[in-house]
Amino acid sequence: EHKHTERERERGEREMDSPFKVDILKGKVALLTGGGSGIGFEITTQFGKHGAAVAIMGRRRQVLDAAVLALQSQGIRAIGIEGDVRKREDAAKAVDTTVQHFGRLDILVNGAAGNFLASPEDLSPNGFRTVIDIDSVGTYTMCHEALKYLKKGGPGRDSSTGGLILNISATLHYTASWYQIHVSAAKAAVDSITKSLALEWGTDYDIRVNGIAPGPIEGTPGLRKLAPEEMKVKLREAMPLFKMGERWDIAMAAVYLASDAGKYVNGATMVVDGGLWLSQPRH
Ligand code: HXC
Numbered sequence: 001e002h003k004h005t006e007r008e009r010e011r012g013e014r015e016m017d018s019p020f021k022v023d024i025l026k027g028k029v030a031l032l033t034g035g036g037s038g039i040g041f042e043i044t045t046q047f048g049k050h051g052a053a054v055a056i057m058g059r060r061r062q063v064l065d066a067a068v069l070a071l072q073s074q075g076i077r078a079i080g081i082e083g084d085v086r087k088r089e090d091a092a093k094a095v096d097t098t099v100q101h102f103g104r105l106d107i108l109v110n111g112a113a114g115n116f117l118a119s120p121e122d123l124s125p126n127g128f129r130t131v132i133d134i135d136s137v138g139t140y141t142m143c144h145e146a147l148k149y150l151k152k153g154g155p156g157r158d159s160s161t162g163g164l165i166l167n168i169s170a171t172l173h174y175t176a177s178w179y180q181i182h183v184s185a186a187k188a189a190v191d192s193i194t195k196s197l198a199l200e201w202g203t204d205y206d207i208r209v210n211g212i213a214p215g216p217i218e219g220t221p222g223l224r225k226l227a228p229e230e231m232k233v234k235l236r237e238a239m240p241l242f243k244m245g246e247r248w249d250i251a252m253a254a255v256y257l258a259s260d261a262g263k264y265v266n267g268a269t270m271v272v273d274g275g276l277w278l279s280q281p282r283h
Contacts, residue, residue: 018255024259025050029099030047030108032109034112035057036064037058037221044071046248052258053076053078064080085112086134091138107164110166111168115131115225117180131183150165151204165194165209166212168211168212171273198268208262208266212253215245216235216242217245239280240281250272257270
């Protein structure tokens with residue numbers, strides 16, 4: 001049941017089979033910001049394995065090139081587009097390039113995010129703004145630029161069917177999280193954007209807009225930065241449901257939402273965290 005690729009052996013992870021049919025995203029074209037590394041790369045890979053052509057946007061050429069090579073070696077149609085979601089012209093270039101290359105755009109995944117731990121005393125207003133710029137404004141910018149391709153009747157699609165937007169969020173802002181005032185605010189805005197666009201673009205353009213809020217995922221850049229080893233031990237004591245997830249868990253949620261199985265889901269942010277955020281110490 002479990003096959004091992006070289007990449008996963010390096011990470012010490014299993015490669016798990018998908019419970020979905022391999023062609024459920026066949027013919028679809030996806031653009032993923034932050035899709036070349038971390039959780040984003042696993043979403044990219046699983047979209048590809050389920051039949052989609054994928055374009056990944058990121059700031060680092062080397063990361064993009066390596067990711068595209070790894071995808072293509074698995075028979076996935078993939079391109080990399082260098083760009084920063086903070087620049088409107090980069091966002092426009094990414095959606096245009098995707099459509100020039102693959103003929104249409106069906107799915108936009110906003111996965112690009114900035115992150116670091118900082119207390120409010122130490123976080124300058126510019127540091128706060130930087131994360132808002134990447135996560136919140138970046139997400140909005142990508143959505144805004146992608147609209148013309150995602151809406152019903154857009155290039156390559158019929159007059160009744162729109163595409164999908166998937167915003168990668170977090171659970172930090174459901175309560176309050178230490179040293180994450182900037183990310184919490186940024187992701188709260190992302191969730192709000194998800195709902196507003198689900199209403200307005202769902203109504204006008206048949207575009208579904210959903211989110212995924214991952215819990216702590218093993219071996220990701222986010223976790224390495226945010227939860228050093230000693231913090232994980234403490235978390236386990238304070239939160240009985242603390243258990244690490246795998247990139248695969250998030251990618252399967254994305255595949256579900258992107259497929260026709262999710263066709264009635266709109267404006268929802270799906271929490272995929274093993275129940276962690278609501279867990280309380282026993283007393
Ligand atoms: C305090 C910091 C800081 C830090 C940057 N700043 N890092 N302040 N502590 N560690 C402040 C700077 O002082 C500066 O403010 C402002 O932020 C801009 O910094 P730059 O270095 O110029 O920004 P930039 O080069 O654009 O870098 C963006 C970045 C960086 C977000 C700061 O960390 C980055 O790009 N990271 C890679 C992306 C990433 O981390 N991905 C993982 C996502 S995981 P001043 O006032 O000095 O000018 C994730 C998990 C979600 O999202 C949560 C799950 C639980």
